[in-house]
Amino acid sequence: MSRVRRKIAPYLLVLPGGIWLLIFFAVPMFTMLSLSLQEGDIVTGYRFTGHWQTYTEAISAYQTQLVRSLIYGVIATILLIAIAFPMAYWIAFYGGRRKQTYLFLVLLPFFVSFVLRTISWKQILTDEGPLLQPLRDAGLISQAFHILGTPYAVILGLVYNFLPFMVLPIYVALERIDPRVVEAARDLYANPATTFRRVIFPLALPGVFAGVLMTFIPASSDFVNSEVLGSSDTTMIGQVIQTQFLENSDYPTASALSFVLMAVLLVGVFSYARILGTEDVMKVAAR
Amino acid sequence: MTTPQHSAVRARSAPPAGGTPAIEFVGVNKNYLSHGETVPAVKRTDLAIGQGEFFSLLGPSGCGKTTTMRMIAGFEEPTAGKVFLDGNDVTNVSANKRDVNMVFQSYALFPHLNTYQNVAFGLERKKVAKSEISRRVAEILEIVSLTGMEKRSPREMSGGQQQRVALARALVNRPRALLLDEPLGALDLKLRQQMQIELKRIQREVGITFVYVTHDQGEALTMSDRIAVMNAGVIEQLGSPREIYERPASRFVAGFIGTSNIVDGHVDRVEGGLAVLSYTAQDRVVVPAAPSVRQGDRLEVSIRPEKIDMHRGVPPVQATGGSVLSGTVTEVVYHGTSTNYTVATAAGADFTVFDQNASNADDLADRGDRVYLTWAPQHSYMIGD
Numbered sequence: 001m002s003r004v005r006r007k008i009a010p011y012l013l014v015l016p017g018g019i020w021l022l023i024f025f026a027v028p029m030f031t032m033l034s035l036s037l038q039e040g041d042i043v044t045g046y047r048f049t050g051h052w053q054t055y056t057e058a059i060s061a062y063q064t065q066l067v068r069s070l071i072y073g074v075i076a077t078i079l080l081i082a083i084a085f086p087m088a089y090w091i092a093f094y095g096g097r098r099k100q101t102y103l104f105l106v107l108l109p110f111f112v113s114f115v116l117r118t119i120s121w122k123q124i125l126t127d128e129g130p131l132l133q134p135l136r137d138a139g140l141i142s143q144a145f146h147i148l149g150t151p152y153a154v155i156l157g158l159v160y161n162f163l164p165f166m167v168l169p170i171y172v173a174l175e176r177i178d179p180r181v182v183e184a185a186r187d188l189y190a191n192p193a194t195t196f197r198r199v200i201f202p203l204a205l206p207g208v209f210a211g212v213l214m215t216f217i218p219a220s221s222d223f224v225n226s227e228v229l230g231s232s233d234t235t236m237i238g239q240v241i242q243t244q245f246l247e248n249s250d251y252p253t254a255s256a257l258s259f260v261l262m263a264v265l266l267v268g269v270f271s272y273a274r275i276l277g278t279e280d281v282m283k284v285a286a287r
Numbered sequence: 288m289t290t291p292q293h294s295a296v297r298a299r300s301a302p303p304a305g306g307t308p309a310i311e312f313v314g315v316n317k318n319y320l321s322h323g324e325t326v327p328a329v330k331r332t333d334l335a336i337g338q339g340e341f342f343s344l345l346g347p348s349g350c351g352k353t354t355t356m357r358m359i360a361g362f363e364e365p366t367a368g369k370v371f372l373d374g375n376d377v378t379n380v381s382a383n384k385r386d387v388n389m390v391f392q393s394y395a396l397f398p399h400l401n402t403y404q405n406v407a408f409g410l411e412r413k414k415v416a417k418s419e420i421s422r423r424v425a426e427i428l429e430i431v432s433l434t435g436m437e438k439r440s441p442r443e444m445s446g447g448q449q450q451r452v453a454l455a456r457a458l459v460n461r462p463r464a465l466l467l468d469e470p471l472g473a474l475d476l477k478l479r480q481q482m483q484i485e486l487k488r489i490q491r492e493v494g495i496t497f498v499y500v501t502h503d504q505g506e507a508l509t510m511s512d513r514i515a516v517m518n519a520g521v522i523e524q525l526g527s528p529r530e531i532y533e534r535p536a537s538r539f540v541a542g543f544i545g546t547s548n549i550v551d552g553h554v555d556r557v558e559g560g561l562a563v564l565s566y567t568a569q570d571r572v573v574v575p576a577a578p579s580v581r582q583g584d585r586l587e588v589s590i591r592p593e594k595i596d597m598h599r600g601v602p603p604v605q606a607t608g609g610s611v612l613s614g615t616v617t618e619v620v621y622h623g624t625s626t627n628y629t630v631a632t633a634a635g636a637d638f639t640v641f642d643q644n645a646s647n648a649d650d651l652a653d654r655g656d657r658v659y660l661t662w663a664p665q666h667s668y669m670i671g672d
Contacts, residue, residue: 180395183362186382187389188409188456195383198408202399 036255046251058256062240066257069237070264072151073220076158080215081208083159084166088207089200091167092174106167118157118228125153125229149231157225162218166211173207174200209276217265237261307374308335309464309496310359310387315368316520317354328354330520331368336464336498341490343499343507346517347543352500355517356466359498361385372463383412388457389466393473394449396441402428402452403437409460427459430489447478454489464496471506483510504544508532516540532591538670541589548590549670550636554582561608561664562586570633572610574667587670593641594666597628598659599652610667612660614638616652626651630658 036054040046059066091102109117124131125147135141147153177200185195223238230236237257244254312334319326329351336342344352357363358370361382369378377385388409396405403424410420428434431451441449450470457465467486471479487510490497501507507514508528515525516539524536535541541549550572552564562576564586574588590610617637618629628640628651638660642651652658 178393178395180391180393181397183382184389184391184395184397184456185408186362187360188460189383189412190408191383194412199397199399 032255032258035251036259038252042249051252054252054256055260058253059260061253062237062257065235065237065240066261066264068234069220069261070268072155072158072226072234072236073216076155076162076219077212077216079155079159080162080166081211084163084170084211085204085208088167088171088174088204092171092177103168103171106164110164114161115224115228118161118224121153121157121160122148122228125156148229149234151230151234153229154226154234154236157229158219158222161222161225162215165214165218169210169214170204170207173204173210177203205276209273212272213269217269220265221261306338308371309338309340309373310334310336310498311371311374312355312358313369313371315358315365315370317351317358317363318366327520329358329365332522334515334522334525336496337512339494339496341487341497341499341510341512343501343511343514344517345501345504345507345514345543347502350517351520352502352517353468356389356468356498356500359464360387360389360466386463387466388460388462389468390450390453390457390470392468392470394441394453394470396449396452396456398441401438401440402433402444405441405452406456406459408456413460423459424455427455430458430492431455431485446474447482450474450482454486458489458493458495461493462495464498467497467499469501470499471501471503479506486510508544516543518543534668535589535670538587538589541668541670546592546639546641548592548595548636548638549587550590550632550634550638551585551587552634554580554584554586556582562669564588564634566612566634570612572612572634572667573608573664574610574669575664576669580669589668589670590638590662590666592627592639593625593643595638595640595660595662597630597640597642597651598661599656609661609663612638614658614660616654616656616658619652619654628652628658630660632660 034048035046037048037050037052038046039049039051039054087106091099091106095102123129126132127136127146127148132141132145132147136143136145147156181203182195182199185199186192190198220236221238222236223242226234226236227239238261241254241257241261244250244257312332315329315332315334316327317329319328332355334355344355346352354363358365359372361377361380361384365378369376371377372386397408400408406424406427407420410423415423424437425434428437431454433448433451433455436444436448436452439448441452444452450473453470470486471482474482483506486497499507499510508531511528513525513527514531515522516531517523518539524531524540526534526536531540532544535544535547538549541547550564552566552572554562554576555565555571556563557576557580560575562574562580562584564572564574566572572588572590574586576586580586612632612634614630614632616628617631618627620627620629623644625641625643628642630638630640632638640660
């Protein structure tokens, strides 16, 4: 009796999550796949016709936004690594007894809603805002200089909003490095720069890898930052999908675009993993 | 045993071989700042370690032995004083520029590199030619019996194997000195004993100065040419294993190294270089005395348990001129090769006595038996404080 129970216990544990995923992930996926192959309109209703041309039409209509989203995502991710790594490094190695406080500070903005935080950036970056107005008054920038509505503002918003997702995994990886291993590198004639390049950075790679996964995907499919901080020149694919779904009620196009985005991101992430040699990365992570 | 013990200890404080010491400390001390308070880790220390010596820093945790070693490696800077390597002042030279290498307590292998890459790390930093690197790595891996393990990652190796990689990684650079920080601490007893012999062999083969930090007195005694016994940031005694064991310079050393019986008393008389401490008409301790010892002085005397003969019942002949203490057996512990007795003596101290189980005969005594302990004068040792 108890043996039987022991055997089924793992399945019982996975059951709630499994059911959750089935209902809220698998079923909508299937519905969306079916939607993307339907034809019709909101008034007369949609019927399944297997009309795959929606995909090609959607891609050719919105490829600019799709490519732009990926470029923004890549740039934001690179900037995130550049900003988050030193932060995580400093907290992990120089944070001392205040480490927890610093980590809390990194997470603090999360206590305010995503949209609200982005809107407050709009207040800061606006032409009459506390950043540009003084600079313009001082004659340091021209009347025509704007940040709001440019790709810079959108990427800035993405970087700001996803920063903790990059800092935390890198911090965890750095924190796990045995300080004696770092000393061993110094002992074996490595100067600080070489120690970083040959020992600390490789050991932190699993954290960077996790951080990239956690930021590149949501940043590329984000629909808030461009909406609030951007203009029609910065429209991202997430906004297009949202508009098609909620405003135009063009469900097939919206669904098809969602699948295209998902496919592109999956291919991107897998080739990234291949190039970086996930296997080695995972080996280090599992030590 | 006619040499006065103090000069004997001092004579061995200098390294045995002449020439420039491999490592030298001159007036080194090290303080740490902890919660705004200065805590001395190593107090004013002078030390010279000879070329090719197997030198141990022995002491309990927190005695300053690891700090001493880290100052040699360059991980800690002395608060005052100077550190010399081969006669060169390296006090302000950083760790990566010092020609010494360290074997860390937990090995500290690079987890993302395999055995070969780990061992080659130092040589690569020194910009040694690739062919030379592969030749020297192969050579050192053979010495530590790890040939064929080049592709293994640290995770795929046993503790003993990781230990050898750590050793090879340091030795391959042919450093001026190899520093070993409790390198065998994580291994089980059998493997530890095996590695002790192996380390000794390797040291003979490569002829490099080894500085060995340990809290295990047995390990220090078996492996070292000389031992520095440290306590509370001070070297209490520096000498060969035999000197340290036979003639401990302080009560701490006597207690830390092996088992010691320590008894104190007032000098009754001094005759022929021997001081006699009397407790009763026949209970007395005879000890070779320093010239300064006078009648009435209070002395502490240490006697090793294996030097003591135990007699049952019959009081031994007084004429031997040695020490005699009567007592009662309070504990008998059988250890296979020997039996250990605890005896409450007339001198007031409990004595431990080791008796070799050379024959199949029964134990010498049982609990509660009245016994007499005797030993020759030269086996008593005056602890100089």
